Amino acid sequence: MKNIYQILMMIAIIFAGGFAAGTIFTKNSEQPDSIKLAKTAAQSGKNPVQKSAPELPDASPKVLIGYVQDYRDPDAVDYSSLTHVIFSFAHPEKNGSLSFNGDTALNNLRRIVSNAHKHDTKAILAVGGWFHIKGGESYEYFKLAIARPASRNKLVNELVSLTDREKLDGIDIDFEHPRSQKEAEFLEVFIHDLSQKLHAKDKELSVAVHSKIHSVTGTEAGNIIYKPSMFREVDYVNIMAYDGQWDGGYNAANLSPYPFTENIVNYWANLFDTHNISKEKLVLGVPFYAQPENPSIKQVSYEAIINLNPENAWRDKINMNGTTYYYNGESTMQKKTNLALTSGFGGMMIWEVGHDAKGSYSLTGAIAEVLKDSDTKLKYYSIKNLD
Known part of the structure; x- marks a missing residue:
């Protein structure tokens, strides 16, 4: 009996031990927190920043004036490639008033403005x-108009009033040329006063300047002075x-050859760099006419050259016409x-649009093609540099 009791006790102990061991194993076999299935993450209190498309740097548009x-004839002008058309000229009087070359000129101005605006081209008055319509150089009239406060103020006010009345986009000043420090100072004051009033009305102001370089010597022309x-x-x-043909003895070949232009560009670029003025204000002028080797013969237009x-x-x-003519052809213009x-x-400036050839031989079109290609390259490199 005792043996049977002992056997039953052992069975009970073994059974209890197995049950306890199974319980312990089960607890220990549960997955720790570190490897449990992830719960859905709680939403952040911060809203994600929405990234917009990269903003391209503003590329200064190149002008073709x-x-x-x-x-x-205002209807014969091709405005499509021009950013600015400058009607030439209004003539300053010594007392600060303005004159036009008759009613025809004033009517042509109005048609130029209307036509230009239809093409999204700015219309400027030079x-x-x-030459002055009363004869002789305009210089004699202009220098007196800006030398005295009363006439200078009158001229400024006349130009601002005319800009409003004729719906102009601005004024171009072509004083040819200040020939002393005093005259340069008078021009500076005049430009300052006119700039203040035009820019307050969101109008533009430009100034036409002498090249300042002698076409033969390549040196600075000291007889023309600007502040x-x-x-x-x-x-x-x-x-x-x-117009380099007039430097020294007359030589038509010096009209505007490429080396002469290189000297001019270097001079103005260095001047603006020295005075920390943006070179984007500078616009390079080119001639659309041909100069005869024989000065007693008239100039001819580029259109006449192409028609030949x-x-x-x-x-x-x-x-042509029994003499040799010098001019700038398409390759030189693009260069x-x-x-x-x-x-x-x-950008670039043209004197004078009326001399241009029509259609595929247009120099305006040839220049515009280079300017357009430059704008395209600038946009491409701007995007590339954002990477």
Whole structure:
């Protein structure tokens, strides 16, 4: 009996031990917190920032400015490639008043403005020029108008009033040229006063300037004087980089050859860098006419040269009317445009749109093509640099 009791006790102990061991095993075999299935993450209290598309840096648009003389048919002008058309000229009087070359000129101005605005082109009025409608140089009238406070103020007010009345986008000052420090100071004051009033009305102000370089010696022309601080007051500085044929003895070949233009570009670029003025204000002027080797013969237009033979578009010199003519053909124009762009200039200027050939031989179109290609490259590199 005792043995049976002992056996039953052992069975009971074994059974109890197995049950306890199973319980312990079960507890220890549960997954620790570190490897349990992840619960849904709690929502953050912060809203994620929505990223917008990268903003491209503003590329300064390159300008193509074309002067148009007051007798041209406004409907014959091709505005499509021009950013600015400058009607030339209103003539300053010694007392500060303004004159136009008759009602025809004023009517042409109004048609130019209307046509330009239909093409989203700015219409500007040029004041001054070389010749005055009363005869002689405009210089004699202009210098007196800006030398005295009363006449200077009158001229400023006349121009601002005219800008409003004729719906102009701005004024271009073509004082040819200040020939002393005093005259340079008078011009600076005049530009300052006019700039203040035009810019307050969101209008533009540009100034046409002598190339300042002698085409033969390549040195600075000291007889033309500007106050560099004046250029801070204007939107554009239109450089008349032509007419070098008059430097020294008459030589038609010096009209506007490429090396002459290189010297001009270097001079103005260095001047603006020295005075910490943006070179994008600088606009390189080019001629659309041909100069005769015989000065007793008249100049001819680029259009006349192309009409004679379209292949003249790729030349810079031809024989015509019994003399040799010098001009800038398409290749030279595009080369000059690239020079201006690589030098940091803001664009190109044409004297004068009425001289241009039509259609595929247009120099305006050739220049515009280079400017457009430059804008495309600038946008491409701007996007690339954002990576």
